[in-house]
Every structure is written in C-alpha cells, then in structure tokens.
Amino acid sequence: MSGSSKDKVVRVASGQGFWGDWLEAPRRQVEGGPVDYLMLDYLAEVTMSILQKQKERDPRMGYARDFIGAMESVFPAVAERGVKVIANAGGVNPTACADAVLEAATRHGVRGRIRIGVVTGDDILSRLDDLLAAGHELKNMDTGEPLATVRDRVLSANAYIGSTPIVEALQQGANVVVTGRSTDTSLTMAPLRHEFGWAADDWNALAAGIVAGHILECGAQCSGGNCLHEWRSIPDLANIGYPIAEARADGSFVITKHPGTGGRVSVPSVTEQLVYEMGDPHAYITPDVVADFTSIRVAGDGENRVRVHGITGTHPTPFLKVSIAYRSGFKAVGSLVYSWPDAMEKAQLADRVLRERLDRLGLRFDQVLSEFVGATATHGSLAGDGRDAPEVQYRIGVRGGDRAAVERFTREIAPLVLNGPPSVTGFAGGRPKVEEIVAYWPALLDKRAVSTAVTIVE
Amino acid sequence: MQVRLLDIAHARSGDKGDTANVGVIALRPEWYPLLERYVTRDAVAAHFTEQLTGGVVRFELPNLGALNFLLHGALDGGGTLSLKTDAQGKVYSTALLRMVIDVSEADARAAGLAGTS
Numbered sequence: 001m002s003g004s005s006k007d008k009v010v011r012v013a014s015g016q017g018f019w020g021d022w023l024e025a026p027r028r029q030v031e032g033g034p035v036d037y038l039m040l041d042y043l044a045e046v047t048m049s050i051l052q053k054q055k056e057r058d059p060r061m062g063y064a065r066d067f068i069g070a071m072e073s074v075f076p077a078v079a080e081r082g083v084k085v086i087a088n089a090g091g092v093n094p095t096a097c098a099d100a101v102l103e104a105a106t107r108h109g110v111r112g113r114i115r116i117g118v119v120t121g122d123d124i125l126s127r128l129d130d131l132l133a134a135g136h137e138l139k140n141m142d143t144g145e146p147l148a149t150v151r152d153r154v155l156s157a158n159a160y161i162g163s164t165p166i167v168e169a170l171q172q173g174a175n176v177v178v179t180g181r182s183t184d185t186s187l188t189m190a191p192l193r194h195e196f197g198w199a200a201d202d203w204n205a206l207a208a209g210i211v212a213g214h215i216l217e218c219g220a221q222c223s224g225g226n227c228l229h230e231w232r233s234i235p236d237l238a239n240i241g242y243p244i245a246e247a248r249a250d251g252s253f254v255i256t257k258h259p260g261t262g263g264r265v266s267v268p269s270v271t272e273q274l275v276y277e278m279g280d281p282h283a284y285i286t287p288d289v290v291a292d293f294t295s296i297r298v299a300g301d302g303e304n305r306v307r308v309h310g311i312t313g314t315h316p317t318p319f320l321k322v323s324i325a326y327r328s329g330f331k332a333v334g335s336l337v338y339s340w341p342d343a344m345e346k347a348q349l350a351d352r353v354l355r356e357r358l359d360r361l362g363l364r365f366d367q368v369l370s371e372f373v374g375a376t377a378t379h380g381s382l383a384g385d386g387r388d389a390p391e392v393q394y395r396i397g398v399r400g401g402d403r404a405a406v407e408r409f410t411r412e413i414a415p416l417v418l419n420g421p422p423s424v425t426g427f428a429g430g431r432p433k434v435e436e437i438v439a440y441w442p443a444l445l446d447k448r449a450v451s452t453a454v455t456i457v458e
Numbered sequence: 459m460q461v462r463l464l465d466i467a468h469a470r471s472g473d474k475g476d477t478a479n480v481g482v483i484a485l486r487p488e489w490y491p492l493l494e495r496y497v498t499r500d501a502v503a504a505h506f507t508e509q510l511t512g513g514v515v516r517f518e519l520p521n522l523g524a525l526n527f528l529l530h531g532a533l534d535g536g537g538t539l540s541l542k543t544d545a546q547g548k549v550y551s552t553a554l555l556r557m558v559i560d561v562s563e564a565d566a567r568a569a570g571l572a573g574t575s
Contacts, residue, residue: 046538142475228551229468229485268468268483271522275481277472278526281517294519333541369534369541378544379553380508397541440537442475 005249010195012188012212013244015074016040016087017219019047019064025219025242026070030077032258035244037191038077040070040087041184041217048181049325049438051091052125052156060100062093063178068100071176072108078175079113086166086187090178092125092156094118098178098457114458117169119179121452124322124445125157131449138322138443147443153327155438159320159445162287163209164200165452166190172456181323183286185213188245196249200288207291207313208251210284215255215273215308216243222255222273224263229272236262241304252309254301265304274298287320287447289313319444328439329366330406333397334413335373337426344375344386346421347394353420354396357412365400365409393426399437406434459566462558466492466571469551476536477512478547480554483524488569490523496559502527505557509550527554 013035015026019042029038042064055062067089077083090097098116105114124131128151132138138147147154158181167190169177179187189209192198198205215222223243224234241261247253255270257263274296278284281293290313297310338346351370358368371377373393375386386392398409410431417424463469463482466489471480482497484490503514512530519526533547534540544550561571 226470228470229483271483271524272468272470272481274522275479275483275519275524275526276470277474278479278481278517279474279528281519281526294521296521298522328539331539331541367534367541371543373543378549379556382505382553382556395543399539399541437538439539440475 008195008249010037010192010247011035011244012037012039012191012216012247014039014216014219014242016042016070017217017221018042018044019066021219023066023069027073029242029244030074030083032241032261035083038074038083038085039187039216040067040085040089041187042067042087042089043091043181045323045440046325046438048092048158048323049155051093052325055093060096063091063097063100064089067097068104071101072104075105075108075110079110082175084170084175084191086177086191088179088182088184088187090118090180092123092158092180094120094178094180101176101178102457114176115174116457117172117174117177118455118457119161119165119169119177119182119452120455121165121450122158122161122179122181124159124450125154128154128157131445136445136449138324138445141442141444147324147441150326150441155325155327157322157324159322159450160287161320161450161452162186163190163193164288165454167194168454169456170194172454174456184217185210185286186288188213188216189288192247201315203289203313203315204311205251206289208253208311210286210289210291210313211293211296211308211311212245212247212253214284215270216245218273218276219243220263221276222270223257223265224269227264227269227272229268234264238262251311252307254305254307256305265306267298267300267306270298270306270308285317287316289316318447320447320450322443322445324441324443325438326441328437329399329401330403330434331397331399331437332406332410332432332434333395334410334432335393335395335426336413336416336424337391337393338421339391339423339425343389343392343423344372346423347372347392349421350394350416350424351396354412354416358409361408363405363408364402365398365405367399369397371395403434410434459561459563459571460558461492461561461571462556463497464555467555469555471547471549471551473533473536473547476531476533478529478532478550480527480529480550481524482527482554483522487523490520492559492561492565492569493525494518495565496561497525497557501557501559502554505554506532
C-alpha cells in the first residue's frame with residue numbers, strides 16, 4: 001500500500017461465504033500472505049429471522065456467533081499487523097456482537113488494540129407500523145400483495161444498506177466493522193471506496209467494487225469450489241485457497257489466492273461465480289450504484305490470477321430492498337431407500353400407498369411433493385425414468401398451515417417398512433421433524449425512510 | 459449436427475425466490491455464437507416444460523461468452539417454503555447442459571466443431 005496512488009494496491013480477502021462456511025478460512029486468509037482487509041459474509045435471507053428468534057429468548061444474542069471464533073483466530077493479524085475486518089455478523093444485534101468481540105479481545109490480551117465500528121439502522125422491525133402508517137406499502141416485490149396480509153406473522157424486517165456507513169466507520173479509525181443487514185457486496189466495496197477515496201457518484205469505480213464484492217461474497221466458489229469447469233483437474237481441494245481481490249484506484253482488480261493453497265482461480269472459475277444468482281445483467285442493483293455486468297472484461301493474468309476491468313455503472317434507484325421474514329405454516333420431509341431389483345417401481349408404489357393413506361386420513365396440505373433421489377429428483381424426466389437405478393431414495397414432503405396434519409404425516413412413513421413394498425431400508429433417522437416455515441417477503445422502501453448510524457466501541 | 463450443451467459449455471445456477479437462474483458459459487469463445495443462436499428462450503422453455511410453472515427470460519453476456527436464463531416458478535415456492543431437494547436451484551445448471559441442439563453444418567464449421575463433413 002505504498003507508492004503513488006496509481007500504483008496503490010489494496011487486498012481484500014474473503015474468509016466466509018455464508019454462516020456455516022469453513023472455520024479455517026479466516027485464519028488461513030490472514031496468515032497465508034499479505035492482505036489489508038478480511039471480509040466475512042454471514043447473512044442469508046433466512047438467517048435474520050433465526051437470529052431474531054434467538055434475540056427474543058436472550059437480548060444478548062441475535063448475531064452470528066461463529067464470528068467470535070473467527071475473530072479469535074485473526075486477533076494477532078488485526079492487533080499486530082493492521083489487518084482490518086469487515087463483517088455483517090451483527091445480524092439483528094450488532095451492538096451485542098461488538099460487545100462479545102471486545103470480551104474475546106480482553107481474554108486474548110488485545111483489548112486496547114481493537115476498535116470496532118458498529119453499523120446500525122438497517123433493522124426496521126420496530127418501525128414497521130409507523131412506516132405503513134406513513135404510506136410505505138412494503139408490497140411483496142414478487143406478488144404485489146400488501147404487507148398487511150402477513151403483518152401479524154412478521155418475525156424480522158431489515159433494509160439492505162450500502163457501503164456509506166462502513167466507509168464512515170473506517171474513516172473513524174475502526175479496525176473491525178460489524179454491521180447488520182449490509183449488502184454482501186458492500187462489505188468488499190466499502191474498504192475500496194475508503195482507500196481510494198472514490199466519490200459517492202463515481203459510478204464506474206463503485207460498480208467495480210460491487211463486482212469485486214460479487215466475486216468474493218461466496219468465498220471459495222470463485223477459486224475452484226463448486227466449479228464445474230474441468231473439475232477433475234482442480235488441485236488439492238482439501239487445502240483450497242479462498243479468494244483475494246487486489247484492487248487499484250482505477251477500478252480494475254485481480255482475483256487471486258495465496259500461494260501454496262489448493263483450488264484454482266481461472267477465467268472459467270471466476271466467470272461461473274459472475275453468473276451466479278444473476279438477474280438482469282444490465283442492472284445489478286445495489287444501494288450505492290447499479291452495475292452493468294455486460295461491461296465486465298475478464299482475462300488471465302498468470303497462474304491463479306484473473307484480471308477484471310472495464311466495469312461501468314450508473315446511479316442507484318431511490319429505493320432500498322427490504323427483507324421481511326414471516327411465519328408461514330409448517331413442513332416435514334421424510335425418506336426411505338428402496339433397492340434393486342426394480343428399485344424405482346417399488347419406490348413409486350410406496351408413494352401411491354402413502355398418498356392413499358394420507359387421503360383416507362383426510363389430511364389437507366398446501367403441497368405434497370414426492371421425489372425419487374437417484375433417479376429423477378433433481379433433473380426430473382430429463383434424467384430418464386430411473387428404471388435401471390440400483391437404489392432409489394423415496395423422499396416425500398408436505399407443507400400446510402395445520403401443524404397437526406403435518407405431525408400426523410410424519411407418523412405415516414415408517415410403517416411402510418413393514419406394510420409397504422419390499423427391499424426397503426434407510427429409515428434409521430427416525431420420524432421426520434416438523435419445522436415451522438419462516439418465509440421471505442421482499443419489498444422496496446424509500447431510501448429516505450432509513451438512516452444509518454456508526455458507533456465506535458473499544 | 460447434434461451437439462450436447464455439456465460438450466460446448468459449462469454452467470452455474472442459483473436462486474432468487476421462486477426463480478432459478480442458470481448462467482451458461484461457452485467453453486471456447488468461438489462456441490458462444492452457437493449458444494446465442496440455438497439456446498433460445500423458447501428452446502429452454504421447451505427443455506424445462508415439466509419443471510417450470512412460470513416463463514423463461516434470456517439475457518446475453520457476449521463479454522463473458524455467456525447467456526443468463528431466469529426460470530420462473532422453478533423451485534416449488536423457493537427458499538424455506540420449497541420441499542424440493544434442490545430448493546435453491548443449484549443443479550438446474552447441469553439439467554440445462556443435458557440439452558441437445560441441432561447445429562447447421564455451416565454453423566458447426568464456422569465454430570470449428572470436430573466431426574463435421
């Protein structure tokens with residue numbers, strides 16, 4: 001990070017692609033070579049509602065607890081080598097998350113060297129009724145329904161916020177930034193905006209930061225993980241290197257990984273990640289900028305290095321996306337395994353028998369779905385008829401508003417072992433569990449209705 | 459000439475609500491025009507006729523040698539509602555690569571595909 005601004009390179013390392021990702025990755029990223037920032041993404045749509053439930057039980061909870069262990073594994077790098085950490089681990093309780101990090105810092109003897117910027121303002125749950133009263137409809141983006149349809153079942157409500165409060169925290173000297181529902185991409189874009197001083201209307205530079213964030217946000221999924229292209233020859237997945245973006249002020253960057261690690265960074269591996277979860281490529285909408293993915297240029301730049309450049313963007317929309325989680329009935333899924341000969345036919349017979357029994361019990365569900373794993377479960381009839389399959393897992397799920405009906409369904413699977421078709425096994429897991437469904441309500445909200453704040457704690 | 463997409467492209471898929479997206483990427487730049495010409499919105503809708511309750515939208519990314527398809531109503535409600543094994547549409551990618559396209563001789567020759575006469 002020395003020399004003229006034109007030569008300045010900022011390295012952002014991705015150390016977590018979701019809550020549950022590899023525990024080893026954060027430490028490996030700060031120890032495997034030089035990095036300036038460690039970016040950790042913990043939040044998926046369903047995560048916020050789980051965290052909200054935890055916070056209701058214990059007001060000190062409601063954040064991604066894995067983050068504390070991750071911080072403990074990188075404290076030496078943060079305290080001694082100046083690596084900064086940016087994470088949306090705060091969930092629905094960023095303040096409690098920061099407190100827990102500080103407690104861990106005390107235990108590790110680094111308390112005086114950790115300065116946390118806590119970003120708040122994304123959580124709009126307590127403001128929902130005021131917002132509705134003020135005329136914000138929060139209609140479902142997919143169905144157009146008004147929020148009133150599910151208002152009494154809402155568990156959590158968060159606006160996806162952008163890079164600005166993270167930049168503010170960095171400007172105030174934070175070396176750890178903890179946010180709630182920041183967009184995944186802003187966790188990478190913010191430190192670049194901070195380091196290079198990109199203006200809030202430098203659309204092309206901001207869009208480049210967003211594209212870097214999109215490539216990094218799923219961890220190793222751009223560096224050889226889940227990569228279909230020439231998958232057999234991707235080396236040493238057991239030792240896979242998570243990605244690093246080496247960014248420059250002009251908005252170009254190189255995706256790479258630490259030397260001596262496994263996996264592969266190649267044009268195909270990066271391109272697979274670029275198209276992942278893509279909507280309209282001309283308009284990748286974020287709170288800060290709308291990026292144009294049809295402008296991206298990708299080229300090899302040596303072994304395990306891919307250069308990305310040419311990215312353009314335009315001004316953002318006046319809205320923030322809001323993610324609302326609400327209770328939506330119950331579901332259960334159970335399965336049995338049928339073996340050769342005629343595994344598929346036996347499994348299909350089991351399905352007919354079970355469905356007839358459910359009908360006779362008079363159970364009503366919104367959905368009953370049968371799949372035949374090993375034959376047609378994931379590709380349907382495109383995979384053929386499954387007639388030659390040596391074994392087939394019969395998998396059946398139901399969902400509906402009546403918990404008792406779903407409960408009763410779970411008692412109907414095991415009896416098939418003795419009173420259904422033959423050659424059946426694989427029921428060791430016991431009766432399936434009934435799960436409450438927490439569904440997801442996407443909506444848009446006028447940006448002016450959300451204000452964020454940064455608090456420094458140390 | 460019959461060409462299976464698996465032999466000229468790779469792919470990745472994911473979800474957004476009840477919509478799956480499949481990005482299909484040409485294995486070689488000279489094969490991208492085949493994707494553009496033959497892997498049409500209608501052909502993909504026909505390929506997935508049993509899987510989808512909604513329509514198909516196609517976007518072109520010639521800069522990446524890729525097409526992006528949105529498959530609406532592909533995930534039994536999607537997210538936590540879905541009862542499917544593939545609730546997040548992760549393997550629609552390889553389901554699309556099963557597709558076989560019927561490439562004209564001229565196009566096959568222009569794309570440098572082996573085995574053309």
